[in-house]
């Protein structure tokens with residue numbers, strides 16, 4: 001787990017420091033422990049890819065960081081410290097999870113913008129595109145009408161939208177164009193962090209390619225950090241600098257993207273990579289991993305992946321593997337790798353004790 005001990009470099013490069021984050025949902029059958037002890041550091045100006053099968057907790061985590069957790073969901077434990085640059089080079093850290101709602105509303109858009117899952121459908125069908133973008137700019141900044149309009153057109157251009165699109169209604173746009181509108185809105189206030197949740201999943205593969213490249217270019221040119229959420233490993237291979245693999249509410253492997261693909265360590269990561277379909281193949285079926293993801297109402301004991309793991313050992317059934325740095329910058333929570341690299345400190349207290357899991 002990437003707490004301050006496992007990763008002592010909480011330094012000026014740290015943008016977001018997520019510690020022991022648990023986000024659960026109350027249900028009639030008990031608590032769904034959707035995010036269940038995530039420790040993660042996001043660095044300034046990186047593209048961080050968050051991966052994992054459907055239901056592993058990606059959206060819950062993303063929305064949690066944004067202060068958008070709504071009942072029946074709630075923050076059970078943890079912190080998400082966002083380091084904002086203030087005057088000169090000094091930074092202040094604020095826990096996004098305890099900010100008063102009005103301050104969090106200010107942070108959203110200005111500092112952290114969100115491109116939600118299914119963003120194409122969040123546009124209001126009865127309002128022109130310009131109204132939807134301008135209202136957001138007015139609400140979260142002090143820009144004049146002229147400034148806001150100029151900024152809107154600038155952002156639309158960045159995502160390849162003609163100015164005439166501003167006067168249109170969502171139904172007049174293709175899926176790709178609608179998605180571009182949501183990205184234009186997200187970058188309109190020059191946030192430090194954009195969290196994009198499956199922004200291209202619903203789109204045609206060719207459109208997806210173009211938008212991915214645009215997003216990457218925008219992140220680089222604006223100096224913005226991007227957390228990119230998708231279960232599509234092929235997209236991560238193209239987009240990410242570093243990757244985090246989630247399984248059953250936990251981060252199981254965090255590494256630079258090249259290492260993730262060249263030397264995946266966790267059997268789950270290996271399965272995800274093995275299941276990437278060939279280009280033009282059926283992208284919807286996951287073939288590399290047998291069995292189904294477990295229910296967040298009753299996680300398996302020990303390593304949560306053990307019932308599906310081809311390499312499961314006795315210890316995996318009983319003991320939660322801690323997240324260890326097994327090569328420089330490469331973290332994995334798996335009993336196959338019991339020894340951290342020399343100098344790295346094993347995470348302590350970040351992994352839930354086995355008795356906590358039941």
Ligand SMILES: Nc1ncnc2c1ncn2[C@@H]1O[C@H](COP(=O)(O)OP(=O)(O)OP(=O)(O)O)[C@@H](O)[C@H]1O
Pocket residue numbers: 025026027032034052053054055056057058059060061071072073117231296
């Ligand atoms: N309102 C809710 N009430 C109860 N359980 C919920 C609720 N919302 C989400 N969950 C559960 O939390 C878990 C994580 O869901 P989440 O949407 O975060 O997953 P995800 O990784 O984003 O999946 P996908 O790839 O399908 O978008 C799932 O098991 C889901 O059923």
Ligand SMILES: [Mg+2]
Pocket residue numbers: 058059060117197
């Ligand atoms: Mg999701």
